[in-house]
Amino acid sequence: xxxxxxxxxxxxxxxxxxxxxxxxxxxxxxxxxxxxxxxxxxxxxxxxxxxxxxxxxxxxxxxxxxxxxxxxxxxxxxxxxxxxxxxxxxxxxxxxxxxxxxxxxxxxxxxxxxxxxxxxxxxxxxxxxxxxxxxxxxxxxxxxxxxxxxxxxxxxxxxxxxxxxxxxxxxxxxxxxxxxxxxxxxxxxxxxxxxxxxxxxxxxxxxxxxxxxxxxxxxxxxxxxxxxxxxxxxxxxxxxxxxxxxxxxxxxxxxxxxxxxxxxxxxxxxxxxxxxxxxxxxxxxxxxxxxxxxxxxxxxxxxxxxxxxxxxx
Amino acid sequence: xxxxxxxxxxxxxxxxxxxxxxxxxxxxxxxxxxxxxxxxxxxxxxxxxxxxxxxxxxxxxxxxxxxxxxxxxxxxxxxxxxxxxxxxxxxxxxxxxxxxxxxxxxxxxx
Numbered sequence: 001x002x003x004x005x006x007x008x009x010x011x012x013x014x015x016x017x018x019x020x021x022x023x024x025x026x027x028x029x030x031x032x033x034x035x036x037x038x039x040x041x042x043x044x045x046x047x048x049x050x051x052x053x054x055x056x057x058x059x060x061x062x063x064x065x066x067x068x069x070x071x072x073x074x075x076x077x078x079x080x081x082x083x084x085x086x087x088x089x090x091x092x093x094x095x096x097x098x099x100x101x102x103x104x105x106x107x108x109x110x111x112x113x114x115x116x117x118x119x120x121x122x123x124x125x126x127x128x129x130x131x132x133x134x135x136x137x138x139x140x141x142x143x144x145x146x147x148x149x150x151x152x153x154x155x156x157x158x159x160x161x162x163x164x165x166x167x168x169x170x171x172x173x174x175x176x177x178x179x180x181x182x183x184x185x186x187x188x189x190x191x192x193x194x195x196x197x198x199x200x201x202x203x204x205x206x207x208x209x210x211x212x213x214x215x216x217x218x219x220x221x222x223x224x225x226x227x228x229x230x231x232x233x234x235x236x237x238x239x240x241x242x243x244x245x246x247x248x249x250x251x252x253x254x255x256x257x258x259x260x261x262x263x264x265x266x267x268x269x270x271x272x273x274x275x276x277x278x279x280x281x282x283x284x285x286x287x288x289x290x291x292x293x294x295x296x297x298x299x300x301x302x303x304x305x306x307x308x309x310x311x312x313x
Numbered sequence: 314x315x316x317x318x319x320x321x322x323x324x325x326x327x328x329x330x331x332x333x334x335x336x337x338x339x340x341x342x343x344x345x346x347x348x349x350x351x352x353x354x355x356x357x358x359x360x361x362x363x364x365x366x367x368x369x370x371x372x373x374x375x376x377x378x379x380x381x382x383x384x385x386x387x388x389x390x391x392x393x394x395x396x397x398x399x400x401x402x403x404x405x406x407x408x409x410x411x412x413x414x415x416x417x418x419x420x421x422x423x
Contacts, residue, residue, distance in 0.1 A: 023369075026345070029389050030365050033346035056362055065366040 014063035096122035161235030176227040252298035259291035344389035
């Protein structure tokens with residue numbers, strides 16, 4: 001019978017402390033009854049004990065049968081859990097890229113290899129923490145019931161996506177977040193860059209184009225907010241799609257307008273003196289062409305978006 | 314279909330019915346092993362690793378009440394249907410009979 005006690009002890013070790021004694025006591029009573037029954041059928045006590053315990057299996061398996069711990073994430077919340085993880089990871093990656101760019105600009109050195117490796121390192125470093133936070137949040141909030149059921153409590157048929165094939169591209173959204181964040185950083189370099197490093201910058205916004213700093217800030221902020229909102233969505237809705245088209249249209253018009261009023265960006269006077277004249281001419285004239293190219297790309301994108309729009313109805 | 318898959322389907326089919334069988338067998342006080350024998354005699358084989366945890370869960374849900382007793386020089390935990398369990402058993406019995414009738418009709422048609 002020593003074997004039975006050892007088995008019970010092993011089972012108890014896999015159980016919470018407050019349940020172990022009670023379950024162990026009951027398990028022992030059941031095992032002894034089973035052993036007695038086999039013994040009555042001519043098996044020796046040792047044989048009977050072996051037979052019964054082998055039938056129960058590994059102590060952990062027995063413990064799990066008597067006390068099943070709640071899953072960290074319930075099956076019903078799993079799709080939502082995956083979605084939160086993927087979107088948070090995407091956001092984390094965007095953050096890593098922006099932070100790296102920020103750091104590089106601050107140190108006045110853009111190294112392509114560092115630009116590739118540093119965001120990746122930063123992303124992996126934060127990923128485990130993200131995984132832990134999301135999982136624990138689901139565990140603690142999910143203790144009181146399904147999170148999905150609570151989130152979708154106000155769902156109705158009219159909230160079905162207009163066209164389920166119109167899925168929002170996460171990579172496009174992430175690109176928008178990175179682009180807009182970077183644009184905002186560039187526009188407001190003098191607010192976060194040290195004076196010394198700022199003075200060494202080659203380019204500056206032309207004094208006559210200073211208003212573009214504010215116009216582009218407003219455009220970038222609205223675009224950034226749209227992109228962040230899209231991260232929470234799976235499908236395009238008419239409203240979000242129209243807002244996305246307006247976003248592209250605004251940037252396209254702004255690009256044309258800037259091209260017509262160029263130069264928007266000028267070389268700093270202190271550095272101008274050291275540069276050949278043809279370089280300055282090239283920078284002055286090429287700005288318009290560059291901005292017109294950007295506008296053209298945005299108008300082409302807009303054209304295809306408008307063309308697809310009727311399918312969303 | 315493989316035998317393993319069929320066994321899984323059998324288990325799924327039996328899962329709900331086992332609760333009804335245990336509740337129905339607990340009108341009189343039963344301890345773990347006696348309940349298993351009782352079910353076995355009625356033609357319902359259930360292994361101890363499934364039955365004993367199931368009884369505990371039903372007790373936690375207050376469908377069975379329990380008390381420790383010393384019988385034949387050994388302590389055993391006896392379970393018996395509680396008042397709440399009695400009401401649930403009546404409802405489940407009614408559901409089972411209705412379901413049984415419907416499924417029998419379906420099986421006859423096919």
